[in-house]
Amino acid sequence: MNSIDFSHKAVEMVDVVKKFGDFTANDRINLTVHKGEVHALLGENGAGKTTLMNVLYGLYQPTEGAVRINGKPLSVKDPNVAIKNGIGMVHQHFMLVEPFTVTQNIILGNETTKMLGMIDIKKAESEIAALSERYGLAVDPKAVIQDLSVGAQQRVEILKTLYRGAQILILDEPTAVLTPQEIQELVGIIHNLTREGKSIIIITHKLKEIKQVADFCTIIRRGKHIDTVEVDQVTEEDLASKMVGREVSFKVEKDPQPQGDRILEIRDLVVEDSRGIPAVNGLNLDLYKGEILGIAGVDGNGQTELIEALTGLRPAKSGQALVREKEITNLTPGKIIQQHGISHIPEDRQKRGLIFEFDIAENLILENYATEAFSKGFTLDFKRIYRNADQLIEKFDIRPQNSKLAAKALSGGNQQKMIIAREVANDPDILIAAQPTRGLDVGAIEYVHKALVDQRNQGKAVLLISFELDEVINVSDRIAVIYEGKIVGIIDAHDADEKEIGLMMAGGTA
């Protein structure tokens, strides 16, 4: 436990209600955070976490209820009042000016000036350097934002709040965009901050992280306050079931099943990345029917390029990929989907997987709009398109149940369900699932894993790529470890040892 000062209530939110029209996003929520405490806010997508924090930060006015900061009632009319009272917020989507430097971004709207109103950049730079030193927030004050990694941009956002004197920091899903290493760095930063007496409110739906950093956790479900618990006193399963409102199982249920015939064969495959460097570098791998083959590895070891080569989105430099002994390298995506039966849940669902402006029904036919199922000659058959959508919405529990809704109006979890529905409905022989649960909450993750196992049970071959080692171990039948563009080892998931795989992922030999 961090050094919490229980006599000092930094934040008190009492019976806060926030309505948007008739819709109640926050329904009598209570939240108390002490000085030096890390308090997690847990809830499914759309539970109302961000809304609650926006109320605290003054972006929204509460419909009812009160906010007290350091024991004093405070009406936070706008973020400026919040900032003056020592509240800082790092939003889910960063608010940085990309072509500006770190320092310029941090002092924006808060510039210290020299004589004649000249901005004193030197002074600001040294102040920022001192702050980043103190809290272990490694960033170069002179670097330009667009050159920074996502993790570094997040550190800039944190620095920005500290520079403005924040005592209470709100972090909205800070880990969603980070790599595992960056997450560990963030955990370190959070500890540094609380040691200095700062209070942290962190929104996340990764239970492991809550266990790791938080002292207390408040669970919100559909806008309602479900419980506030001391993290040490509960298990991850407890948290998950409170959040989802039913029992959640982390164990992926699957019966053993004999390996089927080989369906995909990859031989000495070389694929270059966008800079022309071989990211996949002589890779060999076989995939069999009725199995889930998980690829474990640290981000950037050729996973993306491998998938893109297998799906026709990127040319292969040399080597082969064969589906049922037939070459698929350098075919078009359309041919690979239609003639070779490969379906693909893409890594970047917003970029590749869906078209924001299209409605659910249109998105569900992205690969098949021109097939007999959905068209007559040159024209689309809307009756069938919408009937198909209604069926898939029902079967895959896509919410809201409105096939005419634009994809951009769906939550991340439902967007993912929509993509999975489409790919599974293709009835593929091979399903490539790239980071299929990234950014999803536990309920949705459970759902996705079930869908993958279901495909495997039907005798399909599933290739799972994930940066979360837990996921790979839990879901797969066999695990292939990728390192620098090669498969460096294949392990049966039964005998999987996390340490051993971790070592192989880092380039060590088992």
Next chain:
Amino acid sequence: MTLNREYLKEVFLKGPLGLTVISVVLGFVVGAVVLLIAGFNPIEAYMAILRGIFSKPKYMSYVIIYATPLIMTGLSVAFALRTGLFNIGAEGQFIVGAMVAAMAGYFIHLPMLLHVPVCILLAASAASVWGGLAGYIKARFGVHEVISTIMLNWIALYLSNWSVTLKSFGKQGTGKSYVIQETARVDLFGQWKITEAGIDFIRSHRFWGDILKSPVNVGIIFAIILAFVMWYILNKTTLGYELRAVGYNPHAAEYGGINVNRSIITSMVISGAFAGTAGALQVMGVSHRIAKLAAMEGYGFDGIAVSLIGNNTGIGSVFAGVLFGALKYGGSKIQDAVGAPTEVINIVVGTIILFIAMPKLIRMILQARNKKG
């Protein structure tokens, strides 16, 4: 009833219609301020415009005639924009269409029922090539269509100017081509108007006679048909699905198996055909020939404005084209009526577009940010 009103409010406030109407009103307000500053009475000036549009049937007919090519170039730009392409080249495609129609109308001898469609088809095809070229250059070499279409506009202009210097096609020394044959014209009652019966009719029928004094032609019907064709292609066909998918998100389209490069070319081909038809009908219905151009005539550029005001839809382009045609035609009257410069109309139109474009700009910036974040 309340539900209905709520619905209308929703459509007006959230949809593009409200934005357009407000922008149009603001455009006129800004125009009025400019007139005031310049020392003219804006009410008088606007009344003059209104009189110039509505006081005679002939005037209204002229408005339609002015609007016809603008609707079609508007459709051309709108079609491309809906598929993610910015076709600045409607101007050049219009010129190519006009030139080819003038040639086909002059050189080819056919009965009218064949001659008209042949002229339009040849003109549209040539303009398709012109548009498709820009698409090909983008697909093959990654050159942005704005750059290539601007270049193609100039090439079209000089090609057309060169064509009228040809002995066989241009009347030497006049800078004009020979007029097209009667069989290639789409004027209504063109020949009949100059017969005795026609002259009689014009004299004795006030309304219809007055309308016939303008070069009435079937172009507007084509324009409306094309607006429908555009809507149909984009919304009802598998091709439209592909093109829209590529326009919204080429990465996802590629992932889904759509040939992105082919879509870009196809879209520019269709867009070019629309602009080319505009050029052809202008020659076949109004001018009957082409002339050496000192500069671009601006049909294609005005099409950009029409498309934007019409929210890049077929029906929107029809209304925006008529609005634009009315302003252009009615606006030409204020010089005589109150002595105010006709350019005020350009200010009005420019302001309308500015206001319409600004919220879009803001929305676009927001969307771009969201996609990154």
